[in-house]
Amino acid sequence: MLTATSVALTYGDHTVFNDITFSLNPGERLGLIGENGSGKTSLLRVLAGELAPTAGEVRVSGRVAYLPQQAGDPTGSVLDAVQPSALRQAAQHYAQATAALHTARPAALNAFAEAEETYRQVGGYEFEAQAGTVLDALALDPQAAAAELSGGQTRRLLLARLLLSPADVYLLDEPTNHLDAAGLAWLEGWITASPAAFVLVSHDRAFLDAVSTQTAELERGTLAVYPAPYTAAMDLKAVQRVAQERDHAAYRRKRAALDEERRRSASRARSAAQYNHKRAPDGDKFVTRSKAQNSQNVHASTSQRLEQQIARLDAQATAKPFDDRRRLTLDLPPLPPGPSEVLRVEDLTVQRGERTVLDGLNLHLRRGDKVALVGENGAGKSTLLRAILGELPYTGRVVWGAGLTMYSAGQGGEELSGLGTLAEALLAANPHLTPHQLHEIAAQLFLPAPTTPTEQLSGGQRTRLSLARLSVTRAQVLLLDEPTNHLDAPMVDVLEDVLRGYTGTVLLATHDRRLVERVAGQVWEVGGDRVDVQ
Structure with missing residues (x-):
């Protein structure tokens, strides 16, 4: 349904992310996390087709609905603003035909019948019921003027419009912003009941635990995917980090030992090459020179073999885990207690x-x-x-x-x-x-x-x-x-x-x-x- 393969995004010399690869099937929900500025919104835009990747490809099967963090100002009533364009036109014609009924002319009756049939065929009545449920859950008045809504209400209106747009893949950037507890609980239920695939950017850990089936962390240009909701994913990351640190330390120790052995062999080869066989007695000069040459060859060969071992080890090495740049460890005196x-x-x-x-x-x-x-x-x-x-x-x-x-x-x-x-x-x-x-x-x-x-x-x-x-x-x-x-x-x-x-x-x-x-x-x-x- 949604597949990203080796996706990269760069701006000049700056790499936002590189080699992003993952896939989502119907009913799977990916919680996308990462530090502010790590590229989460850029990745959503690439997945939505709004931004072309520098490399790689994104394949989507079906319809995509994308909720950005910011969008244009809606117009008309709240109900108008959440209606799809085809339905909005049908609703306008239906309203005009209804208003013309007072003339009681046959043409007006025929126009009304046609407008009502068109409205029914595009799903107008079903949409009215769905919109009523969604707008009520998000605490929005259908008849309110969209242009007069507060920032938080406008954000909820944009969410309502997206949820009322049938899609196979939903890309939601901070959907819980400006929701009260009731609206949040309703949204969690709506998402978990949907058969669609979701990519969800959110800072709300309880929300991510409630709705996500997978967690992906975008960190310094790379994406790590964990097969669990947020809390379990972070526990899994911690376990993997311990193992990664252990394996990386073992790699460093082994590499240091091989490198030391290589340096010794290279040093012996240089010493053998610099040996002055002319100092040997006349009868031993040929033998001494031959031994020195053999020693040089052996140590040079050993050094070359060790270099190859080190290269193979480097190619298979476990990378050093990212340093945690969020947590501060500092020895400070305790707080003065102050008044009770x-x-x-x-x-x-x-x-x-x-x-x-x-x-x-x-x-x-x-x-x-x-x-x-x-x-x-x-x-x-x-x-x-x-x-x-x-x-x-x-x-x-x-x-x-x-x-x-x-x-x-x-x-x-x-x-x-x-x-x-x-x-x-x-x-x-x-x-x-x-x-x-x-x-x-x-x-x-x-x-x-x-x-x-x-x-x-x-x-x-x-x-x-x-x-x-x-x-x-x-x-x-x-x-x-x-x-x-x-x-x-x-x-x-x-x-x-x-x-x-x-x-x-x-x-x-x-x-x-x-x-x-x-x-x-x-x-x-x-x-x-x-x-x-x-």
Whole structure:
């Protein structure tokens, strides 16, 4: 159904990926993961036929539907925007013919009958039922003006349009963005019930575990495919990495031994060639010269044979595993404990225009608490975080513990704005870092020199820098708004480990179910201007 064979993509001297080979059959679902900037979206575009590969070929049997991360602005009503073009034209003719019925003329009746028959034949009535189900599941009003939708609603509309376009292969780039819990559960059910093949790019680990049958990781231009959903695939990768490291170490040892033996043989051959047989007694000069020549030949032959052995060994060698450039290992002193009472919120009310977003909240945080703020999009999670940080006006009281240090990060990564260099960004998180530690962090995470301006960093480098700041901060409170936004799935694993190992207090707004399960000790559900503490 979908086959990629030796696919490569290059731009000038830059290779995005090379020798990509895999196949998908009906009902198989491939979760595609990889660091931001690794080429996942480019690979989807190649599979969709939007981008021509530099080498190799892609073969698709059947219809392909592609959901990019960004698309043009839809027009008309929501229902109009999700209709296929042929059906939209039939629906328009049907509506016009219906409107003309008031004339009661025979021609109008005939036109109505023809328009209704055409609408029925192109599947109009079936589509209405399907569209109603899909739009309801994605919390979209069919009659709403598409041009007036929010960014999140527009993204859901594009997803609805794709799901309502019958296809044999679906290519979905971050389909879970802007979905609430109900919409996410519905989408998982829709995908797993479909007989089509899927390639799914997502940072949502629980989603990938729920729907994918295979996992492919695009890492530094190569694609590794594992026959399992995300979590099991990462476990398999870890096992394979241990074996790969062991085999590579054995190869290096054997190669070093052969190379040392080759050097010794080559050295002996050179010594034999340089031997001065004229120093031998007159009667032994011929014999001595012959022995020296034989010795030179033997050692040269041995050296050549060993070179051939080394070449064969190199050809069959196990490659060195990629260094993990996501995780930071640094010896830092423990956090200062700070006050036992971290935050007290009393009768907090926040209004945005005429709307009361939060009303009369009373909340309490103690040292070491790790709290997840959950709720539907627009429920007020970000509003609560910004209010307690003093970034939004409110009534009531917000009391922070005396002497607390805080670290906050918003949804868009704006915490890096205004920080000129990589070193400045790290020192803003921890002023006690030494120059040696700054270079060590950059080296471990494959970041450029600490003097590099942050504006020159790639998306993947900025992500690694943000996680490094979280790893080294000496702040006693972390306030994080959707920290998994713009992270790939393995990076979310790293974030999870950082937060689990952090000994201070954490308050984070997140839609990531796995992160909530594994990090949060409490859950505050925001909705209906209230916060339900669980």
